[in-house]
Amino acid sequence: MKRSFRMIFGILAFSACVSAMAITADEIVDKMQKAHDPEGKAKNVKTSLMKVNVTIPMQRIKMSVTQKFREPDQQITTTELPGVLKVIQVFDGKNGWEISSLAGKRLIKDKELDFLKFSTAISSIRNEFKDIFAKAELGEDTVVEGVECYQLIMTPKKEFNRDPMKCYVDKKTFLTRKTEMTLVGEQGEMPGVTIMEDYKSFDGILLPAKVTMEAAGLKMVQTVEKFDIDVKIEDSEFKMPGSLTAPAPATEAK
Amino acid sequence: MIEHIGKTPYPVAKFAAVLLFAVSLIIPAPCEDKPSAVQTPVLKKLESPKVSRENSEKILKEVWTTVKEKHYDEKMNNVDWDLVYKEHMEMLDGCSNQEQLVEILNGMVKKLGQSHMHVLSPPNRIEIRARSMIAKETSDADKLSDEEKRQPGDVGLRLCLAEKQIRVLEVKPGSAGEGAGIKTGDMITSINGIMLDPSQETDLPINFIAQSMLLGKPGTELALEYVNSDNVISKVTLKRKPTGSKWYQLGVIPASAVCFEYRKLGESIAYVHLSPCFSDQILLFQGILPDLRTQKGLIIDMRNNPGGIILFPNAMGGWLSDKEIFFGSMKTRTANLKIKSNPQEEAFKGPIAVLIDGGTASVAEIFSAGLQDSGRASLFGEVTSGACLPSMFMELSMGYRLQTVTGDFTRANGKAIEKIGVTPDFPVSPLLLDLKAGKDTAIEAAKIWLLEKFKKEENSTVQQ
Numbered sequence: 001m002k003r004s005f006r007m008i009f010g011i012l013a014f015s016a017c018v019s020a021m022a023i024t025a026d027e028i029v030d031k032m033q034k035a036h037d038p039e040g041k042a043k044n045v046k047t048s049l050m051k052v053n054v055t056i057p058m059q060r061i062k063m064s065v066t067q068k069f070r071e072p073d074q075q076i077t078t079t080e081l082p083g084v085l086k087v088i089q090v091f092d093g094k095n096g097w098e099i100s101s102l103a104g105k106r107l108i109k110d111k112e113l114d115f116l117k118f119s120t121a122i123s124s125i126r127n128e129f130k131d132i133f134a135k136a137e138l139g140e141d142t143v144v145e146g147v148e149c150y151q152l153i154m155t156p157k158k159e160f161n162r163d164p165m166k167c168y169v170d171k172k173t174f175l176t177r178k179t180e181m182t183l184v185g186e187q188g189e190m191p192g193v194t195i196m197e198d199y200k201s202f203d204g205i206l207l208p209a210k211v212t213m214e215a216a217g218l219k220m221v222q223t224v225e226k227f228d229i230d231v232k233i234e235d236s237e238f239k240m241p242g243s244l245t246a247p248a249p250a251t252e253a254k
Numbered sequence: 255m256i257e258h259i260g261k262t263p264y265p266v267a268k269f270a271a272v273l274l275f276a277v278s279l280i281i282p283a284p285c286e287d288k289p290s291a292v293q294t295p296v297l298k299k300l301e302s303p304k305v306s307r308e309n310s311e312k313i314l315k316e317v318w319t320t321v322k323e324k325h326y327d328e329k330m331n332n333v334d335w336d337l338v339y340k341e342h343m344e345m346l347d348g349c350s351n352q353e354q355l356v357e358i359l360n361g362m363v364k365k366l367g368q369s370h371m372h373v374l375s376p377p378n379r380i381e382i383r384a385r386s387m388i389a390k391e392t393s394d395a396d397k398l399s400d401e402e403k404r405q406p407g408d409v410g411l412r413l414c415l416a417e418k419q420i421r422v423l424e425v426k427p428g429s430a431g432e433g434a435g436i437k438t439g440d441m442i443t444s445i446n447g448i449m450l451d452p453s454q455e456t457d458l459p460i461n462f463i464a465q466s467m468l469l470g471k472p473g474t475e476l477a478l479e480y481v482n483s484d485n486v487i488s489k490v491t492l493k494r495k496p497t498g499s500k501w502y503q504l505g506v507i508p509a510s511a512v513c514f515e516y517r518k519l520g521e522s523i524a525y526v527h528l529s530p531c532f533s534d535q536i537l538l539f540q541g542i543l544p545d546l547r548t549q550k551g552l553i554i555d556m557r558n559n560p561g562g563i564i565l566f567p568n569a570m571g572g573w574l575s576d577k578e579i580f581f582g583s584m585k586t587r588t589a590n591l592k593i594k595s596n597p598q599e600e601a602f603k604g605p606i607a608v609l610i611d612g613g614t615a616s617v618a619e620i621f622s623a624g625l626q627d628s629g630r631a632s633l634f635g636e637v638t639s640g641a642c643l644p645s646m647f648m649e650l651s652m653g654y655r656l657q658t659v660t661g662d663f664t665r666a667n668g669k670a671i672e673k674i675g676v677t678p679d680f681p682v683s684p685l686l687l688d689l690k691a692g693k694d695t696a697i698e699a700a701k702i703w704l705l706e707k708f709k710k711e712e713n714s715t716v717q718q
Contacts, residue, residue: 060506
């Protein structure tokens with residue numbers, strides 16, 4: 001009897017200990033928020049400008065990406081591959097369009113528009129988890145680049161029409177180390193894996209200064225050159241070119 | 255939301271596919287990097303740099319692994335890739351210099367039996383040094399302006415494969431070729447001492463190799479041997495003149511000369527010759543659009559065009575139709591991407607004839623096939639080269655460069671182009687008699703077709 005009691009007590013004590021150690025997905029999300037914005041500065045940001053230098057090391061190619069952001073859901077992203085192309089992509093909160101030095105103008109539609117809306121939402125500084133995701137679930141713990149991480153499977157809200165994405169969070173710092181999601185472009189969908197490193201404080205907000213993205217066999221290393229908040233962005237920059245119309249249906253093969 | 259998953263990845267994520275298309279090539283490695291194209295007497299005197307066994311093994315392993323990782327087919331085109339590795343590792347026993355190593359590496363990647371597989375020596379390789387020595391010896395570049403020195407130099411001859419021989423298709427007015435008395439139809443037998451034998455099997459179309467060998471630094475000379483219409487063999491030395499164009503260089507991809515020619519052929523027909531398929535050619539085409547729209551029909555000359563960036567059909571197609579053109583699908587290991595145009599209101603809307611030949615390769619084939627499959631253009635000429643797989647150039651250790659296949663391509667009609675080529679709607683082959691008479695039969699056929707199209711359009715307008 002004494003022995004059984006001791007056993008039950010032992011099991012209870014072990015369970016209590018385990019439940020004290022276990023962490024929920026919601027708690028991780030909460031800790032992530034505090035880790036990235038320890039001073040709570042993000043909520044006051046109205047606009048931002050981020051300049052990123054991108055290299056494709058194996059091809060020895062350099063380019064630049066500038067993103068102007070007007071909270072909570074408007075952005076202009078300019079990508080320049082010197083001597084090859086310049087693409088300006090705009091999302092005004094509802095519509096998306098693109099102006100390319102080579103391919104001209106086009107409206108962004110369907111799944112690509114959903115992705116643009118989603119990527120704008122997750123690029124917003126002010127948006128919180130609940131603004132974008134319906135839920136987060138814990139996946140298997142994973143080691144990312146030698147760092148022990150929690151794996152979160154995050155399901156976007158229905159309005160984004162997106163599959164869940166995976167996010168790997170440093171167990172010690174609660175900073176994001178890796179994400180896995182489906183990227184959507186004009187040409188179709190492809191899985192994209194992103195590794196975040198070298199977190200630095202930009203106006204009190206922690207950002208990964210080095211980000212490595214791999215998609216369809218192409219590895220791109222991005223380094224943040226500057227990140228300014230509350231920059232001036234003109235309304236006219238979000239005006240859709242008048243000539244943009246939905247593309248005509250595809251011609252049939254002979 | 256920055257608190258949760260970080261901000262920086264996503265500006266670039268949106269453009270991943272565009273960037274992939276911008277740096278993915280469907281162009282074979284230019285033949286300037288092929289040893290066969292640079293075997294001059296000076297070069298032969300120079301020894302290839304020594305390479306240690308350890309470094310040879312390292313680079314072989316790197317090439318083998320990279321090809322395996324990047325290839326679109328996990329089964330490696332049904333080739334026993336592990337066995338290939340073993341066999342080629344053993345071949346290193348007799349390898350002592352860079353030239354031998356590159357030969358072994360190329361032998362290894364070619365085991366896949368696909369186009370667009372190539373290993374290039376480090377850029378500071380012996381060939382480049384030899385070429386610069388040759389250029390120095392013969393150049394009178396001091397007379398040229400800095401701007402001219404930066405341009406590609408050419409002798410003003412356009413070559414084609416006619417009746418199984420390399421012959422002159424066109425002689426540019428004022429060129430070194432014209433000055434030397436070379437005429438259309440003349441047969442080119444050797445360039446810089448290298449015999450041009452069309453019966454020999456080559457990785458790249460022989461007419462493309464020959465055409466590339468005519469290019470070089472302005473002011474430099476090349477030795478040409480040819481046979482004229484009276485069967486007289488002549489040897490001439492031609493000095494390359496600046497072309498007014500530029501070299502196109504993107505990362506580690508070997509440089510190519512930008513070629514773009516626009517002229518009006520009369521009867522409201524415009525002619526555009528462009529090569530290769532890079533961004534400059536699209537910008538130049540945009541530049542001529544206002545004038546082009548004053549013309550009723552267009553001939554696009556894609557003969558001897560080796561291809562370029564995969565972005566080309568997407569971008570160029572938009573300026574050729576205000577309706578979407580689907581060019582085909584590119585399948586990589588993780589994605590199935592569609593190549594289609596961005597239709598533009600300002601696009602040229604008249605009928606289009608596209609000229610193709612055995613030198614038309616890669617993205618030039620995709621572009622031509624897409625225009626054909628969509629019914630936007632009719633093709634004139636000969637079956638294309640059938641070298642059409644998406645690839646990437648990448649830098650490896652010690653400066654070696656690898657071009658490796660990353661995707662498979664299926665054209666809009668569901669068929670492959672690799673090893674098959676694109677078949678013209680109207681087969682036209684250059685004949686010696688026509689060349690001698692200064693006739694470009696493909697252009698002539700395209701003109702007749704366009705004029706008939708104009709007539710039909712006029713008749714239908716009258717009937718309406």
